[in-house]
Structure formats: structure tokens, C-alpha cells
Amino acid sequence: GEDVEQSLFLSVREGDSSVINCTYTDSSSTYLYWYKQEPGAGLQLLTYIFSNMDMKQDQRLTVLLNKKDKHLSLRIADTQTGDSAIYFCAEIVQTGANNLFFGTGTRLTVIP
Amino acid sequence: EAQVTQNPRYLITVTGKKLTVTCSQNMNHEYMSWYRQDPGLGLRQIYYSMNVEVTDKGDVPEGYKVSRKEKRNFPLILESPSPNQTSLYFCASSAQTSGERDTQYFGPGTRLTVL
Numbered sequence: 001g002e003d004v005e006q007s008l009f010l011s012v013r014e015g016d017s018s019v020i021n022c023t024y025t026d027s028s029s030t031y032l033y034w035y036k037q038e039p040g041a042g043l044q045l046l047t048y049i050f051s052n053m054d055m056k057q058d059q060r061l062t063v064l065l066n067k068k069d070k071h072l073s074l075r076i077a078d079t080q081t082g083d084s085a086i087y088f089c090a091e092i093v094q095t096g097a098n099n100l101f102f103g104t105g106t107r108l109t110v111i112p
Numbered sequence: 113e114a115q116v117t118q119n120p121r122y123l124i125t126v127t128g129k130k131l132t133v134t135c136s137q138n139m140n141h142e143y144m145s146w147y148r149q150d151p152g153l154g155l156r157q158i159y160y161s162m163n164v165e166v167t168d169k170g171d172v173p174e175g176y177k178v179s180r181k182e183k184r185n186f187p188l189i190l191e192s193p194s195p196n197q198t199s200l201y202f203c204a205s206s207a208q209t210s211g212e213r214d215t216q217y218f219g220p221g222t223r224l225t226v227l
Binding site: 004006008035041042043044045048088090098099100101102103104105 | 143145147152153154155156157160162170202204206215216217218219220221
């Protein structure tokens with residue numbers, strides 16, 4: 001499978017910004033996604049970016065894509081305790097099937 | 113309400129006892145997939161299906177079977193479970209097209225423990 005990497009843990013103080021990073025190896029990625037998993041729950045799609053875009057903003061979320069370095073980041077502004085969760089980046093490589101390749105997930109802990 | 117459902121949500125079983133985890137979606141999606149989630153490994157794809165009677169292996173298919181006899185259902189079968197299949201399993205579905213309509217919708221997960 002494709003190689004998608006993330007750091008495992010991140011802690012931030014409430015009100016600060018969080019930046020979660022992801023690197024991937026396949027340059028033919030078409031869409032890149034960020035999913036959120038709250039404790040005991042399934043995966044919730046947060047946002048996505050098409051590979052020909054550099055940036056996408058959606059309220060408190062900003063996604064940055066550096067295609068040259070194969071680096072994706074998710075910035076959460078004004079992080080709240082409700083943002084504590086595991087965040088997964090995932091990519092689709094257009095092989096004809098809609099297969100998602102996930103990173104290891106980053107556990108974000110927000111300290112009050 | 114559009115959703116993906118899985119049953120059971122929790123299961124404890126013993127080595128070798130055949131089990132089936134069901135997955136059903138009500139969105140008329142062509143594509144369905146099974147993943148397992150293990151700490152530090154993220155989600156890894158087990159099997160996927162692009163339509164009825166069309167299934168294919170993902171990254172970690174050993175020890176699993178699937179079937180797709182109807183569009184809405186995609187059961188995961190463990191013929192002879194082993195302890196290394198203890199994991200959290202997710203089913204997902206999406207429309208099989210290009211673009212943002214490809215968004216995958218995930219079920220709530222099934223936590224399986226094999227003793």
C-alpha cells in the first residue's frame with residue numbers, strides 16, 4: 001500500500017492553534033482528506049483538498065498542501081477541548097477504485 | 113437518515129469459532145470497504161467491493177472473506193478467527209465516481225476480541 005505518515009501525539013493548550021502534519025509518498029494522489037475520530041466513535045470527514053490546490057479554509061480549519069514535498073497539514077484555530085480526538089490524514093490514488101490509504105493517526109489532546 | 117450500520121458493535125469470541133460482522137448502507141453506494149484499526153498503524157484496508165459480485169483484496173486480506181450479493185450489504189466473514197484478528201473494524205461506503213462525491217461514509221465500528 002501507499003505510505004502515509006503522521007506523528008502519533010500532539011498536545012496543545014485551549015485557545016492555541018494546533019497543527020497536525022502528514023507526509024505521503026505517492027505523487028499521483030488526487031484527493032487528500034482529514035478525518036476525525038472521537039473516543040468510541042467512527043470516522044467523521046472533516047475536510048478534503050484536491051491535489052491541484054495549495055490551501056483550503058473552512059471556518060477554524062485550514063488545510064495546506066505542499067505537493068512538491070508531499071506534505072499535508074491541518075491547522076485548527078482556537079483549539080477547544082471538544083477538538084480532542086484522533087486525526088487521520090488519508091489519500092486517494094486514482095487507480096480506478098476509490099481506495100483510501102490512511103496515516104497512523106495523530107492523537108490531539110487539548111489541555112484546559 | 114443516510115448511514116452505514118454494523119453489527120455487532122462489540123464481540124468477544126474464541127479462536128476458531130466462525131463469525132460474521134454485517135455491514136449495511138442505505139445510500140445506494142456502489143463502493144464498500146472494510147478496514148481494521150490497530151494502535152500505531154492507523155486504518156488498513158482488508159477488502160473492498162466496487163459493485164455487486166465484484167470484490168477485491170486490500171492490504172491485509174489474510175484470514176478474512178467478504179461477499180457482495182446485494183448492493184446494500186457487505187458482510188465480513190472470519191472463518192477461523194485468531195487472536196491477531198483482535199481489532200476495531202470499520203465498514204465504509206461511497207459512490208464510485210471521481211471527485212468529492214467519493215467521500216467515504218464510515219460505520220460506527222465493531223470491536224472484536226478473539227481469545
